[in-house]
Amino acid sequence: MYKVISSLLEDVKGMDVLSAISVSFFFILFIIIMINVIRMRKEHAEEMKNMPLEKHDLNDKF
Amino acid sequence: MAVEKFTYDNRIAKYFAVATVLWGVVGLLVGLIIAIELVFPWLNLNLEFITFGRLRPLHTNAVIFAFVGNGIFTAVYYSVPRLLKTPMFSELLSKIHFWGWQFIIVCAAITLPLGLTTGKEYAELEFPIDILITLIWVVFGWNLFGTLIKRRTRHIYVAIWFYIAALVTVAVLHITNSLELPVKFFKSYPIYAGVQDAFVQWWYGHNAVAFFLTAAYLGLMYYFVPKAANRPIYSYKLSIIHFWALIFLYIWAGPHHLLYSSTPDWVQALGVVFSVVLIAPSWGGMINGLLTLRGAWDKVREDPVLKMFVVGVTAYGMATLEGPLLSLKSVNAISHFTDWTIAHVHIGALGWNGMMTFGMLYWLFPRFFKVKLYSKAMANTHFWLATLGMLFFAIPLYFAGFTQALMWKEFTVEGYLKYPNFLETYLQIRPMHLLRVVGGILYLTGGILMVINLIKTAKSGKFARFEEDQAPPLEKKASTEKFHRRIEGKPITFAILALVAVLIGTIIEFVPLFVIKSNIKTIASVKPYTPLELQGRDIYLKEGCYNCHSQMIRPFRSEVERYGEYSKSGESVYDHPFQWGSRRTGPDLAREGVKSGKIYKPDSWHYEHLVNPQKTNIQSIMPAYPWLAKKDIDIASTPSKIKAMRSLGVPYPAGFESSSVDDLNKQAGAIASGLRNAGIQVEDQKQIIALIAYLQRLGTDVGANPEMVIK
Numbered sequence: 001m002y003k004v005i006s007s008l009l010e011d012v013k014g015m016d017v018l019s020a021i022s023v024s025f026f027f028i029l030f031i032i033i034m035i036n037v038i039r040m041r042k043e044h045a046e047e048m049k050n051m052p053l054e055k056h057d058l059n060d061k062f
Numbered sequence: 063m064a065v066e067k068f069t070y071d072n073r074i075a076k077y078f079a080v081a082t083v084l085w086g087v088v089g090l091l092v093g094l095i096i097a098i099e100l101v102f103p104w105l106n107l108n109l110e111f112i113t114f115g116r117l118r119p120l121h122t123n124a125v126i127f128a129f130v131g132n133g134i135f136t137a138v139y140y141s142v143p144r145l146l147k148t149p150m151f152s153e154l155l156s157k158i159h160f161w162g163w164q165f166i167i168v169c170a171a172i173t174l175p176l177g178l179t180t181g182k183e184y185a186e187l188e189f190p191i192d193i194l195i196t197l198i199w200v201v202f203g204w205n206l207f208g209t210l211i212k213r214r215t216r217h218i219y220v221a222i223w224f225y226i227a228a229l230v231t232v233a234v235l236h237i238t239n240s241l242e243l244p245v246k247f248f249k250s251y252p253i254y255a256g257v258q259d260a261f262v263q264w265w266y267g268h269n270a271v272a273f274f275l276t277a278a279y280l281g282l283m284y285y286f287v288p289k290a291a292n293r294p295i296y297s298y299k300l301s302i303i304h305f306w307a308l309i310f311l312y313i314w315a316g317p318h319h320l321l322y323s324s325t326p327d328w329v330q331a332l333g334v335v336f337s338v339v340l341i342a343p344s345w346g347g348m349i350n351g352l353l354t355l356r357g358a359w360d361k362v363r364e365d366p367v368l369k370m371f372v373v374g375v376t377a378y379g380m381a382t383l384e385g386p387l388l389s390l391k392s393v394n395a396i397s398h399f400t401d402w403t404i405a406h407v408h409i410g411a412l413g414w415n416g417m418m419t420f421g422m423l424y425w426l427f428p429r430f431f432k433v434k435l436y437s438k439a440m441a442n443t444h445f446w447l448a449t450l451g452m453l454f455f456a457i458p459l460y461f462a463g464f465t466q467a468l469m470w471k472e473f474t475v476e477g478y479l480k481y482p483n484f485l486e487t488y489l490q491i492r493p494m495h496l497l498r499v500v501g502g503i504l505y506l507t508g509g510i511l512m513v514i515n516l517i518k519t520a521k522s523g524k525f526a527r528f529e530e531d532q533a534p535p536l537e538k539k540a541s542t543e544k545f546h547r548r549i550e551g552k553p554i555t556f557a558i559l560a561l562v563a564v565l566i567g568t569i570i571e572f573v574p575l576f577v578i579k580s581n582i583k584t585i586a587s588v589k590p591y592t593p594l595e596l597q598g599r600d601i602y603l604k605e606g607c608y609n610c611h612s613q614m615i616r617p618f619r620s621e622v623e624r625y626g627e628y629s630k631s632g633e634s635v636y637d638h639p640f641q642w643g644s645r646r647t648g649p650d651l652a653r654e655g656v657k658s659g660k661i662y663k664p665d666s667w668h669y670e671h672l673v674n675p676q677k678t679n680i681q682s683i684m685p686a687y688p689w690l691a692k693k694d695i696d697i698a699s700t701p702s703k704i705k706a707m708r709s710l711g712v713p714y715p716a717g718f719e720s721s722s723v724d725d726l727n728k729q730a731g732a733i734a735s736g737l738r739n740a741g742i743q744v745e746d747q748k749q750i751i752a753l754i755a756y757l758q759r760l761g762t763d764v765g766a767n768p769e770m771v772i773k
Binding site: 022025030034036037040044046052053 | 141217221293297311336339550567
């Protein structure tokens with residue numbers, strides 16, 4: 001298996017376009033996450049934001 | 063629904079907090095000592111154990127893994143139970159984790175001054191300690207995931223996402239970079255060589271910063287900043303984008319440490335592109351942290367904890383803007399190998415990690431001991447000492463960096479280097495190094511004030527080990543939620559997706575570099591080291607010479623003019639590990655041995671220079687290494703070293719190990735005899751002979767006419 005992959009890869013040309021392909025890949029992922037975040041319900045976001053805070057924090061005397 | 067009562071155990075969090083304070087002071091102190099040694103090299107008192115090359119790895123390891131590491135675990139053991147509404151999974155695992163980690167730190171503190179090192183920056187610990195780190199990391203992961211599984215909250219808060227990402231990525235980084243072949247107890251060679259080793263090392267080095275010093279501390283920020291400000295984080299939605307973008311992008315950026323080196327251009331291009339894109343998620347985190355304080359800025363004036371967090375998060379923003387700028391090739395051409403990089407990393411370490419840790423400790427101790435902080439004034443003084451210390455440290459180093467870069471590159475109108483003597487360029491920055499010492503003293507003084515303040519706080523209260531809380535049990539029901547909301551409730555899926563995000567960049571960069579042969583051009587004239595040179599190379603590693611000297615001549619006129627022909631990828635194919643270095647406190651050594659070269663020196667000069675550098679130049683800042691002329695080479699290890707190298711692909715002939723000692727003795731005899739003829743009394747088997755043999759070999763495979771030998 002390794003030999004097959006390695007022989008295939010040895011002929012790969014145009015490694016210089018790798019960065020362009022990789023950045024494009026990132027932006028696709030980024031857009032998917034963005035859409036999901038924009039569509040997220042406000043109450044979910046509020047619930048998650050408040051997770052570290054507890055009722056007794058309001059009376060925290062330290 | 064019925065509510066369950068349970069208790070949080072603060073003991074382990076307190077242990078880790080105390081360890082953070084202790085190792086923080088040690089790490090800062092060692093840092094201060096080596097900063098002073100750079101200005102006054104005689105301060106090593108001719109003792110090998112406290113020489114700069116051996117103490118600098120101790121400083122970096124102490125600060126990163128002891129101070130910041132314990133800081134991370136303090137944050138995890140305090141915040142995770144409270145965010146998940148359950149005690150930690152196992153008290154036993156918590157104890158093993160704590161004591162195991164401290165044992166690792168003690169092992170590092172003993173072995174590094176002894177010169178037991180792999181010679182790879184930020185990964186110097188030898189294989190038995192690497193194995194221990196792996197085991198303890200597994201214990202930590204087991205405990206964290208056990209707690210996640212028995213949680214009482216459905217969704218996992220953003221701080222824990224960062225802890226999970228740090229946990230899985232650090233495991234991948236540590237294991238991959240620590241693959242080494244043992245030669246004997248506490249001596250091994252990495253399985254990678256040359257370009258590949260450099261790539262793996264900086265993939266690791268950069269991402270140790272990304273995931274150990276950054277991601278885990280972002281988790282700390284997302285918990286402790288809202289707690290201290292008593293306000294929710296600014297934007298949960300921003301945290302989702304910031305988290306996934308950050309972990310996906312960070313892993314690609316490692317090669318920006320190797321710009322203009324002999325790594326392939328495509329790897330360098332990837333490093334640059336992803337470093338620049340990284341500004342966005344990094345600043346997403348900074349904005350989220352700072353804007354959490356909206357409506358609470360009046361508190362920042364009063365509260366030292368918030369002051370420290372504000373400076374910490376701002377330093378994070380500055381460092382993560384500067385990092386991508388340094389990775390632009392035109393900037394890197396100037397900044398690389400200079401003190402600019404040192405200033406940059408210390409803005410991150412002293413500002414981001416230091417201030418966030420101090421803020422957390424000042425917030426935690428009063429709550430551990432149920433008493434107000436002993437002295438707010440003292441904490442405020444600490445804040446100003448730390449802030450001024452950081453500035454006094456970094457600003458002179460920025461000036462030093464610019465000065466070095468400009469002097470290294472300056473030519474006369476006749477076309478010659480204006481400062482051909484490297485030492486001239488160091489002497490210009492010596493006052494700046496002195497100022498840096500002042501910064502270090504200020505920062506350490508602040509740290510000592512904190513120790514006093516925290517001890518007094520602890521003494522004025524009583525440790526509250528257990529804290530009660532209550533929450534309804536987690537309902538077991540099929541989730542109807544979608545995408546991110548769904549994976550926030552599935553820690554294992556979350557961890558796998560985080561792992562996939564970091565593996566994408568890793569695989570795309572690793573596979574071509576390791577598989578495509580054309581990436582590393584073979585040079586016919588490059589031959590394996592002789593047994594004596596190999597032993598000399600191991601002494602070079604042991605003494606930590608790479609902490610001051612590079613072995614990578616970049617293809618710039620100023621470097622070729624100063625040092626000789628630029629370095630080729632095929633030259634280091636037998637270098638396990640590579641020794642390109644990251645800084646030039648001393649000159650580059652890649653062509654040190656080329657007789658017709660720019661910087662060639664005879665054996666006798668090397669002998670005098672190693673034993674007493676100031677004898678060859680009164681202003682030299684290199685420390686003396688007199689023990690090299692007294693200690694014997696570990697000749698008995700030669701056959702096993704040759705065998706190990708052959709196992710790693712170095713083409714020593716079969717059976718060469720049996721004649722390797724004779725070969726070593728013969729070469730050592732020739733060098734020693736030459737020295738004796740020059741009036742230096744030295745025995746053949748001394749370490750200095752091996753080191754001279756190695757130094758005189760450097761660069762000679764290619765020499766002055768590289769086009770003649772490249773296949």
